[in-house]
Amino acid sequence: MEKRDELYAGKAKSVYRTDDPDRLILHFRDDTSAFDGKKKEALARKGMVNNKFNAFIMGKLQAAGIPTHFDGLLSDTECVVKKLDMIPVECVVRNLAAGGLVRRLGVEEGMTLTPPTFELFLKNDEKGDPMINESLAETFGWATPEQLARMKELTFKVNEVLKQLFLDGGMLLVDYKLEFGVFKGEIVLGDEFSPDGCRLWDEMTREKLDKDRFRQGLGGVIEAYEEVGRRIGIAFD
Structure with missing residues (x-):
């Protein structure tokens, strides 16, 4: 290629x-x-x-x-x-309270969310990726109701798979964001899934093993990413 x-x-x-x-x-x-x-x-x-x-x-x-x-x-x-025709809507699932949810609602960080929450955000850096809903997405042509329903279905299916994968490695999948696009008429998961776009905590200590280490100046960012990888079976060398 x-x-x-x-x-x-x-x-x-x-x-x-x-x-x-x-x-x-x-x-x-x-x-x-x-x-x-x-x-x-x-x-x-x-x-x-x-x-x-x-x-x-x-x-x-x-x-x-x-x-x-x-x-x-x-x-x-x-x-x-x-090559996808990307949909400018980010899907976010939260299993535990952290980040923006804590700031918006004043809930305790680490609170278990039952059931997990599902949120939509417009992918627009200039506007700070504002939170939106299905009605706004449909009205402004960002996504159709059918696309949104499929994106939500797939986002929760990802949750089922990855929550268990990380738990098997002694970690909690706190939250994550996904982006989708269309390929030959099908909704397909795009972008990436890495510790840059999710929150992962050690199950026992609640140590942060994700990009929050960079955001909060905790250091050891890449070391934490590699530790997460090793726990789930990724070889980096």
């Missing part, structure tokens, strides 16, 4: 066209950012760790019958994915 011009450069990944109009190459960079890009830093090994982490998780989800855009690894920092 021939790698061609850069299509898009995000905060942590670059996307390249290929000689196949239905395939793209994702390059995971070492860049890390938080607070809508206000805090930035390059962390050695991060691109490699997230690329391999994402490949492992996408494989687990595909094995569980969840359609994803992931096709395969190309190198330590690159993978091939299907």
Whole structure:
């Protein structure tokens, strides 16, 4: 597969066209950012760790019958994915209270949420990814009711698979965000799944093992990501 011009450069990944109009190459960079890009830093090994982490998780989800855009690894920092027409709506599931939910509602961090919550956010960095609902998504043409229903169904199916996977490694899947797109008429999971886009705590100590270590200046960010990976069976070397 021939790698061609850069299509898009995000905060942590670059996307390249290929000689196949239905395939793209994702390059995971070492860049890390938080607070809508206000805090930035390059962390050695991060691109490699997230690329391999994402490949492992996408494989687990595909094995569980969840359609994803992931096709395969190309190198330590690159993978091939299907080219999706992305839906600009992020789906967030929360199993425990943390982050924005705690700030908005004043609930106690770590509170178990039964049932887990499901929220939608508009993917728009300039506006701070505002929270939206199904009605707004339909009215403004961001997604159809059928697409939203399928996205919600798949988001909770991901929860079933990954909650148990991380629990088997002694960790709690606190919350996560997913992005979806359309490929040949089908809703497909896109973007990535890594500790950059979810919260993971040690089951016993509640130590944070995710991007909150960067947000809160706790240090040991990549070491924590690698520890999460080792616990679920990912080899980084």
